[in-house]
């Protein structure tokens with residue numbers, strides 16, 4: 001089901017949390033809302049779910065205005081940043097909750113509910129935890145149970161608020177790949193909030209970059225990375241170098257650099273301050289005489305210019321692609 | 326238990342030296358005060374009650390006026406406690422889950438019965454519903470009696486016990502936030518289902534604790550009820566009032582016998598309170614571990 005957000009504004013007292021938000025999400029898409037803390041991501045997600053009412057504007061599901069529809073009638077799955085599992089219910093009862101709350105005429109029998117719950121628990125690979133209580137689970141397990149619970153009512157739309165926010169880096173990575181695969185399988189229209197650009201890049205079909213309550217850019221990971229619509233997007237999507245060249249300022253990413261040991265045309269000399277092997281790439285920190293700000297360069301680890309390189313030596317570099325700032 | 330506590334405290338002395346003198350004196354005086362002020366009266370009540378043997382003890386309790394007083398007390402408790410339960414939960418819900426104007430005023434008002442003397446509370450009702458009161462003539466026309474009758478006693482009891490349930494629930498519900506309720510609504514639960522399946526189980530022990538305290542107070546209330554009751558024997562006397570009447574009539578044995586009945590009920594409630602409290606602590610402990 002497609003989602004359309006049109007001209008949404010939201011104030012909290014005199015503070016404007018969202019300004020003229022326009023957004024179209026195609027059916028079956030996985031979209032990331034990306035932005036720094038406090039930029040209004042959660043607020044937008046809650047407005048889509050109906051947990052918050054916008055001051056102006058409307059929300060359309062599949063072309064139909066749902067602004068006046070109650071939360072429970074919108075049929076959205078929502079995964080909270082802090083899971084919000086029902087603490088007094090077992091994992092099984094948590095997942096079964098949505099099915100048991102259906103009106104009598106639509107409520108499946110306990111047998112059908114049990115089958116469905118186990119199917120979902122298998123999907124999130126936690127069937128063996130069915131009898132536990134939320135407090136006995138790890139963060140990553142709670143996260144997946146929260147997801148299974150949201151999926152139980154077969155929502156048309158899945159909204160996830162920083163689904164991996166509270167987890168450590170490794171579990172986070174595992175879970176987001178797992179989410180991407182799950183999305184392949186069930187193909188729900190999904191929106192997830194994150195402030196981690198790597199996460200957004202890796203998982204999403206499209207990224208909505210937000211800042212201070214406005215949408216800065218919407219596009220595929222490639223588009224927003226290669227053609228950032230503003231300085232903010234450029235800086236937010238990755239590390240960047242700032243180089244003064246006469247009166248001109250140049251912005252470029254660490255990997256958009258050519259390095260050489262000998263002086264070449266257009267290359268500039270700089271002193272090597274630090275060499276960091278980061279796995280597949282190595283990061284070199286360079287200091288120019290003409291500016292205080294360091295330049296960081298990342299090249300593949302067996303790059304010719306790295307052979308026998310040590311701190312204090314002079315290296316020549318040239319920004320490859322660049323964006324005048 | 327206490328020794329392990331003190332040995333883990335950074336400033337404590339070693340075990341062999343024991344506690345500092347000051348600490349021991351303080352604890353001793355606490356026990357002394359407790360014994361003098363609470364245990365001794367308890368003992369006096371029971372020994373006075375049993376002075377003439379079990380026969381008189383039980384006959385004082387089973388005498389019609391005493392039974393009527395008992396019945397009235399149970400009625401007052403039976404009406405005011407459920408009403409307070411509903412009101413307390415509703416008020417705590419409003420205060421902890423919604424933002425609205427005048428919220429702090431509402432919280433202050435909930436506490437009002439704690440700060441107003443019960444006698445004044447009783448007088449307020451007399452002024453409102455008494456024969457000379459605001460609504461007096463209106464009630465008289467319709468032959469409704471509130472003051473010097475059961476409704477007045479229930480109202481007075483209700484007034485003094487209003488804060489108990491709400492006071493207990495507000496911090497608990499504020500701590501728990503609204504996310505589980507939101508999750509329930511997103512999963513399609515109606516307002517009632519959400520309350521019944523999510524909110525209520527989460528506040529269960531706090532609620533029981535509040536209700537127990539409320540019951541204890543409702544049973545023992547004297548001041549407010551005394552003003553509105555009119556002390557009609559067998560009709561508008563609650564147990565505490567009955568005890569007073571017996572005592573004023575120099576019928577000490579009977580007074581203390583009935584008093585010991587109240588005492589037993591109080592002890593029972595104390596046990597319930599202890600139990601619900603330990604459940605709350607366990608729940609807190611669990612969620613703190615989370």
Ligand SMILES: Nc1ncnc2c1ncn2[C@@H]1O[C@H](COP(=O)(O)OP(=O)(O)OP(=O)(O)O)[C@@H](O)[C@H]1O
Nearest residue numbers: 012013017035036037038039040041042043044195
């Ligand atoms: N209920 C509220 N009352 C007042 N202000 C609020 C409320 N909810 C959010 N805000 C404000 O609106 C702004 C956006 O909040 P929001 O929670 O949407 O941010 P976010 O992008 O999700 O941030 P984070 O990444 O830290 O979760 C913040 O400045 C916040 O202080």
Ligand SMILES: [Mg+2]
Nearest residue numbers: 041042043161
């Ligand atoms: Mg947020």
